[in-house]
Amino acid sequence: MARQSRLDAPGTLHHVIGRGIEGITIFRGRGDREDFLDRLAKLCEAKALSVYAWALLDTHFHLLIRSGNQSLSQSMRKLLTGYVVNFNRRHKRYGHLFQNRYKSILCEEDPYLLELTRYIHLNPLRARVVKDVRELRGYPWAGHSAIIGKQERGWQDVGAVLGYFGRRKKRAIVAYENYVREGIEKGRRPELVGGGLIRSMGGWSEVLSLRRRGEKTLSDARILGSGEFIEELLSEVEEKAKETLGWRGGVPSLPALLSKISKKEGVKEEKVRGGDRRRSVVGVRKLFCQIGVRKLGYAGASVARFLGVTTSLVNRYASSEEVDNLDQYL
Numbered sequence: 001m002a003r004q005s006r007l008d009a010p011g012t013l014h015h016v017i018g019r020g021i022e023g024i025t026i027f028r029g030r031g032d033r034e035d036f037l038d039r040l041a042k043l044c045e046a047k048a049l050s051v052y053a054w055a056l057l058d059t060h061f062h063l064l065i066r067s068g069n070q071s072l073s074q075s076m077r078k079l080l081t082g083y084v085v086n087f088n089r090r091h092k093r094y095g096h097l098f099q100n101r102y103k104s105i106l107c108e109e110d111p112y113l114l115e116l117t118r119y120i121h122l123n124p125l126r127a128r129v130v131k132d133v134r135e136l137r138g139y140p141w142a143g144h145s146a147i148i149g150k151q152e153r154g155w156q157d158v159g160a161v162l163g164y165f166g167r168r169k170k171r172a173i174v175a176y177e178n179y180v181r182e183g184i185e186k187g188r189r190p191e192l193v194g195g196g197l198i199r200s201m202g203g204w205s206e207v208l209s210l211r212r213r214g215e216k217t218l219s220d221a222r223i224l225g226s227g228e229f230i231e232e233l234l235s236e237v238e239e240k241a242k243e244t245l246g247w248r249g250g251v252p253s254l255p256a257l258l259s260k261i262s263k264k265e266g267v268k269e270e271k272v273r274g275g276d277r278r279r280s281v282v283g284v285r286k287l288f289c290q291i292g293v294r295k296l297g298y299a300g301a302s303v304a305r306f307l308g309v310t311t312s313l314v315n316r317y318a319s320s321e322e323v324d325n326l327d328q329y330l
Contacts, residue, residue: 012067013109015116016076018102019060026097027056033141035086039079044155048075051156053117055142057127062120076102117161118183133181144180148173254292254306261288273307289317
């Protein structure tokens with residue numbers, strides 16, 4: 001398996017946001033919230049995640065997490081898939097529950113770990129679920145109550161947050177709560193949540209495509225951090241893409257890309273470029289379009305001419321939900 005880029009590798013800090021499709025309620029009662037938290041706890045116990053802050057609202061959730069012994073995408077898939085299956089069974093419904101893919105924003109730890117902890121834990125107050133910080137102390141569906149010791153959440157990494165406020169726990173809790181209270185006047189802070197919107201437009205793949213076309217992305221919204229932090233991450237992921245594909249001289253040609261994918265999937269190249277409609281062939285064709293357009297920056301029309309299909313088909317494949325573990329082909 002190809003090495004994962006650090007952008008979704010163990011040890012990275014992410015602000016994750018998930019919303020119900022068309023604004024529907026994803027947490028209808030205590031049972032739903034406890035199921036979600038039980039699944040989150042199991043991931044923490046398995047050292048797949050560390051959780052610093054979280055909040056469950058009726059129609060969406062926020063998590064501030066660091067990936068552990070597996071990538072963020074693997075952990076989120078396990079968390080959300082299991083939750084949806086049980087939610088649908090409990091409420092006698094079927095179909096999708098969450099809006100597209102979750103949003104994730106990669107964060108530079110200083111100063112954003114504390115900024116995001118405060119922002120996330122004030123969500124119930126901004127949503128008017130609680131009326132003030134005093135009431136927030138006892139609210140069970142956000143991590144604030146665990147940090148100040150009102151709720152027992154053994155899986156939540158309370159110490160990492162309180163450690164910023166001093167060595168003595170009682171004093172640290174007071175200082176932390178004062179810090180949270182000071183955040184009320186700062187309002188909604190759109191700069192802390194806007195990043196993941198671009199995920200549905202191509203994610204990291206789109207960033208690399210822009211860079212290869214010579215367009216600047218240092219203000220890329222999927223990363224919350226300084227320009228130096230962003231440049232370091234993007235340079236690293238591009239370098240690893242070059243290493244795994246073996247194209248240090250530049251972007252690989254479409255024939256070279258098809259050869260690599262076809263060999264890995266055991267499908268003949270001529271079938272991918274022909275009209276074969278077998279599922280296995282169509283799957284490889286879709287992979288080729290997603291990597292060619294979304295990751296390498298080729299125009300849909302160029303890929304279409306190469307494959308002998310319509311541009312609209314290529315663009316439909318390229319913009320559809322990303323195939324799992326797509327980076328293994330790079």
